[in-house]
Amino acid sequence: MAQPTYPAHALVVRKTKLGETDLIVTLLADDGRLLRAVAKGARKPTSTFSSRIELFSVVDALLVEGRNLDILKEARLVDANLGIRESMERAAAASPILELAGIIAQPELVHPKLFSCTVAGLKAACDADPAQTLSLSAACLLKVFSFAGFRPSFNECVKCGSKIDLSGGRSSVVSFSVLDGGCVCDDCSRLSEVVHLPAETIQWANYLLMSTFADIAQHPCERRVAFDVMQLCQSWSREHVGTRLKSLDFLFTCGLF
Ligand SMILES: [Zn+2]
Numbered sequence: 001m002a003q004p005t006y007p008a009h010a011l012v013v014r015k016t017k018l019g020e021t022d023l024i025v026t027l028l029a030d031d032g033r034l035l036r037a038v039a040k041g042a043r044k045p046t047s048t049f050s051s052r053i054e055l056f057s058v059v060d061a062l063l064v065e066g067r068n069l070d071i072l073k074e075a076r077l078v079d080a081n082l083g084i085r086e087s088m089e090r091a092a093a094a095s096p097i098l099e100l101a102g103i104i105a106q107p108e109l110v111h112p113k114l115f116s117c118t119v120a121g122l123k124a125a126c127d128a129d130p131a132q133t134l135s136l137s138a139a140c141l142l143k144v145f146s147f148a149g150f151r152p153s154f155n156e157c158v159k160c161g162s163k164i165d166l167s168g169g170r171s172s173v174v175s176f177s178v179l180d181g182g183c184v185c186d187d188c189s190r191l192s193e194v195v196h197l198p199a200e201t202i203q204w205a206n207y208l209l210m211s212t213f214a215d216i217a218q219h220p221c222e223r224r225v226a227f228d229v230m231q232l233c234q235s236w237s238r239e240h241v242g243t244r245l246k247s248l249d250f251l252f253t254c255g256l257f
Contacts, residue, residue: 005073008035008061011119012053013102017043025053025072027061028101028118032111037063037072049075055098056081056091056122083126089256093133094125095247096230097140103241104148113147124213132217134226134257139208139216141233146209150240152232153182154206160188165199166206172199176232178239201228223257 014026023042027035042049052059052075062074084090101118105111121140125133145151155164164174164183173196175189176182183202184192204221208229211219221229234248251257 004065006063006065008063009078010035010059010061011098011101011115011122012055012057012059013098013105015053015055021047023050023053024069026102027059028105028115030112030115032105032114033109034102034105034107035063035070036107037061037070038066039072039075052077054080054085056084056094058119079123081122081126084122087130089130090125090128090133092247092251092254092256093130093137094122096233096245096251097121097125097137097144099245099247100141100144100237100241103243103245104144111147114144117143117147120213124217128217128220131223131257132220134223134230135208135216135220136213138205138226138229138233139211139213141230141237142205142209145233145236145240148241150181150236152205152209152236154202154209155183157185157188158182159184159192162187164202166203168199173197174199174202176202178232178235181240197232198228201225201232205229205232227252227257 009030010027013028016024018024021041021043023039025037025039029035039049039053041047058079059075060078064071064073084094097118125136128136158181162185175184175194176197177184177192177194180192184194204225230248238244
């Protein structure tokens with residue numbers, strides 16, 4: 001009896017070699033679920049498949065249910081996000097978006113906002129000046145953390161709810177507890193394990209979390225600040241998602257920016 005097939009509108013988030021000529025393709029479906037499927041023969045030089053299942057591509061796929069892994073039978077390219085793939089800077093800055101989506105998404109967990117936010121973040125990065133992609137990527141990471149239930153608190157104390165003053169200049173610092181979930185006021189900081197971050201970093205992180213990608217593309221933060229926000233995202237991922245993002249470590253050391 002033929003195995004059942006099913007369609008999926010999905011983003012390619014990861015590819016892993018399998019055997020001599022096959023690939024395991026990890027997809028983020030538009031309902032937010034994670035799909036893994038074998039693309040048979042995709043690494044053969046003659047394969048026409050491989051160009052349609054590049055990282056960052058959005059595809060209309062047809063999959064066949066398998067006993068262990070499903071089979072990717074067809075893939076029609078909907079959007080290659082070429083602007084990212086053709087620029088090393090954009091690809092390096094946008095890779096953490098793919099990596100986080102691939103970690104947060106689960107096979108049985110329906111989460112449409114995860115797909116829409118991830119794809120919108122990539123689209124914005126695709127069209128932006130390469131230097132702006134750092135801000136857009138940091139914004140996308142913060143938004144995805146929030147949708148996944150790990151929203152950082154940037155303007156209220158996570159312990160007592162009092163307002164945090166972020167209006168200070170470059171020299172002013174804010175107490176921040178990754179473990180507790182965000183900023184901590186002076187009184188509560190005595191009882192918490194905190195790090196002291198520039199108020200400017202928290203201000204920008206809050207702006208990136210709360211603003212649309214279109215606004216951020218118009219008003220990106222400085223590269224130095226974007227890196228500080230991304231360092232915060234790395235600590236956040238380690239504590240709340242349970243893993244370091246390898247693509248962020250690469251970004252910090254690659255020297256492209
Ligand atoms: Zn407090």
